[in-house]
Amino acid sequence: MKPAEFHMRDREWHPPAFASGYKTSVPRSPKQALLSIDQTWSEITGPRFGHSDIAAGDNDLITNYATTGDAIGERIIVHGRVIDENGRGVPNTLVEIWQANAGGRYRHKKDTYLAPIDPNFGGCGRTITDENGYYFFRTIKPGAYPWRNYVNSWRPAHIHVSIFGTSFSQRLISQMYFEGDPLIAKCPIVNTIKDQAAVGQLIAALDLNATIPLDSIAYKFDIVLRGRRSTLFENRLEGN
């Protein structure tokens, strides 16, 4: 395959760097315009991962840190596909997640929320997509928690997601929310995104078909990475 560029990132679809309602973005947002560059080998290549990089149970957050029993909380499955903007599955790519426990507390020394740590819950997991781009995690549903943005701001239940794709230009971190959560519409971080259709793309749907009877509720969350230009015609990446 000849090398080809990835589709331009739609900066109107993503949140802007500066969003006054999300206060921490105020001193951390670049003020100058980004320099748009033509992609080179540096951008169209990226790190590769394999099954030797992870362990088999890394995608089961109910057990991957447990010592005396399962993690406490609502047992859920989060599953879906990593695909690109052309609808093609992205196989063999690393998906990493992290989240609060059922009470809304992270296992992080900087988190001092009064909800207790669950001794059997670590809060992170990772997996590699299969040949069709499919992935799944088993975890517990994270709790909402308060944070100091406005005096009384609460994060909706969410799971942080990190994805690589095949090139460094596809690198992405985002957050997954849960269908029906009334806190989504109130969240200053969600509301950094202007387009409601884009917000909807971050809300996982309840998926009864994938629910395991008498065990776990399922949510489906597909992740879309930048697509790639067709290589049907000669392009100029390598020169004339």
Add this chain to the structure above:
Amino acid sequence: MVQSLNYLKETPSQTAGPYVHIGLAPGAAGFDIYKSELGWDIAGPDAIGERITVEGLVIDGTGAPVKDVMLEVWQADANGIYPHPEDPRAAEVAKGFRGWGRVITDFDTGLWSFDTIKPGAVPGRMGRVQASHLNLWIVARGINVGLNTRLYFPEDDAAHAADPILSMIEQRHRVKTLIAQKVAPGKYRFDIRLQGDDETVFLDI
């Protein structure tokens, strides 16, 4: 009416938040959950080239170090080859050379650092040559979309003049924001400024 293009939209980005460390670098954050931590060994033991250390701060618009950053690096080997199947010379890359790493900042000082080898010049478009550089990506609380930039090396002045990316920077005084300082043999300093007079040039790749 016209036909629909039927492209999907990229999943929109959200901030990595204050706890990115437990998710992506739990071992470095003092949290022992995985058997192997990813991203701490960029070059591997067998790579040829000059062994270097790079360190720096990410500094916010008030001048304070950002203490909850995660930074990733993607780089070519000393011959300018990326360990990726589409690089035509990928088979020549030394075994164990990953070219990718991730680090988090010290929670008290904001300092980050990593060890690697200095990359070689990389082919650019239209037959041009890109000077040796590291591709960097930073995320943190308050950063809504991860920021891409590049680090170039101060001793490569002549190559910088011909570099197609550096050449594109219209305000020439900003070029220096992408060039590390050499502070000791094999040791470089690269501070990234999110705002202000010396705001780092960030890239839309």
